[in-house]
Amino acid sequence: MDAVQFRSPQSPPDSFAGSLREGLSKAPKEIPCKYFYDSEGSALFEAICALPEYYQTRTEVALLRRHAGEIAALIGDGAEIVEFGAGALRKIRILLDALPAAQAYLPIDISGNYLREVVRLLAVDYPALALHPLVADFTLPLTLPARTGARRAGFFPGSTIGNFRPQDALCLLRRMREQLQGGGLLIGVDLVKDPAILHAAYNDAAGVTGAFNKNLLARANRELAAGFDLDGFAHYAPFNVKAQRIEMYLVSLKRQSALIDGEMIEFAAGEAVHTEDSHKYTIDGFREMAARAGFRPRAVWTDDARLFSIHWLES
Ligand SMILES: C[S@@+](CC[C@H](N)C(=O)[O-])C[C@H]1O[C@@H](n2cnc3c(N)ncnc32)[C@H](O)[C@@H]1O
Helix, strand or coil: CCCCCCCCCCCCCHHHHHHHHHHHHCCCCECCCCHHHHHHHHHHCCCCHHCCCCHHHHHHHHHHHHCCHHHHHHCCCCCEEEECCCCCCHHHHHHHCCCCCCCCEEEEECCCCHHHHHHHHHHHCCCCEEEEEECCCCCCCCCCCCCCCCEEEEEECHHHHHHHHHHHHHHHHHHHHHCCCCCCCEEEEEEECCCHHHHCCCCCCCCCCCHHHHHHHHHHHHCCCCCHHHHHHHEEEEEECCCCEEEEEEEECCCCCEEEEEEEEECCCCEEEEEEEEECCCCCHHHHHHHHCEEEEEEECCCCCEEEEEEECCC
């Protein structure tokens, strides 16, 4: 029998295969969290949003509903709304219902097939709205279509900003400010709180967050025939008190290997792969960062228990 033939790595570094090979060749190993989101990952994230432990979505939705009128007045009539990491397009409906004269909606998401599916559903419910979906990675330079509305407003809910290290979050906010061409940004930010609440939110009893985390491996099996044994990895999501962030890992439960983009990657028993951070902010801490990014932080809304915050940042 011929010796096993390994393909030489050919995928570009910003592809799933290339990023996975590069991240799993590092010490310690890591996988960028944006790769959670193929259609399966997006559906799993939606399931997380409905979990009893995951206070973020229901708190943010309640805040949006309660303050929709005020928010609509700040955004103004005839605006074009750009949503970064749009997901299931649920939260935008609250804004659109309060902004009947919105000119256009540009949802941006990396999860292409999922975005196409949810945009079709939105188009049925909002037939008069001009829809310009964009399948793209918002961390890369992005050319948005020319502005059609009186002004542009950004929408970045879900505390996705928390998935970036503070220095990267600052750069991302700066870039968004440029893309908004003078328009404001409405952004949802998860707050520091009792670590037990945070720990429960990322370690749900039903194991949905674990399945979401393991979707990185399942996706590698589907797209790259990587041969991961999903039961050979454990979901691990501790709260790092010093850095004020949940850290998510996949921990190898045994010595094993997987073939990624032509390279055999070895995992030691107990070796951790870092898959996501979710930083938590104080209201003042986030407003300071937004100001450093060139925004003027204006209104901020929070719930009575101060679990979550929504900020209106002006350019
Ligand atoms: C935490 S979910 C939030 C979804 C939705 N905005 C919400 O509030 O429920 C993050 C969303 O951002 C998208 N996403 C993550 N990284 C991205 C990137 N680099 N570029 C574009 N979209 C990204 C994911 O596909 C997902 O829909």
